[in-house]
Amino acid sequence: GQNIDQPTEMTATEGAIVQINCTYQTSGFNGLFWYQQHAGEAPTFLSYNVLDGLEEKGRFSSFLSRSKGYSYLLLKELQMKDSASYLCAVMDSNYQLIWGAGTKLIIKP
């Protein structure tokens, strides 16, 4: 079967760095996406990785290792507004997104 695993919840301090991991087992791979979802709102796109390596976009970076079925999202200089759920999703061989359950990130002052 297809499976996306990510931690259920993480806590970090304002101004610090946090890394959210995602491991996957899917039928085929056509890229990995990270989305942010604030409580009661729709998911919004953060990043897309299809090749191995690190993609940096401002305070957010995303890493992919296809051989290990592994990705992480790195958030630097955490702000209170970063409190949200972070969703990992893999595009499978049918070009459908398989979603993880999300990681709820709690930022403390």
Add this chain to the structure above:
Amino acid sequence: IAGITQAPTSQILAAGRRMTLRCTQDMRHNAMYWYRQDLGLGLRLIHYSNTAGTTGKGEVPDGYSVSRANTDDFPLTLASAVPSQTSVYFCASSDSINEQFFGPGTRLTVL
């Protein structure tokens, strides 16, 4: 309209009733999707449409139907609602295999 809109925002429905959730996008995206999101679970694909006139079944299609008469609209119908269909429903659209853009969601409660 800017992006994707969904209606209604929320709805309480008696079991056995028929309900249509509406979704409209103005980005001229070919692909559209319906997901449900339940606590502790990832987004699950109900139905999708790769282009106007075509639809396909996702992971959890039972009890739901869709149509795609034109590019902009992608309604989701529950023929006879059951309590297990209580969920938050998100419509999304995308241009090819790029990022998906989500509507604000419909919170549906079936009693």
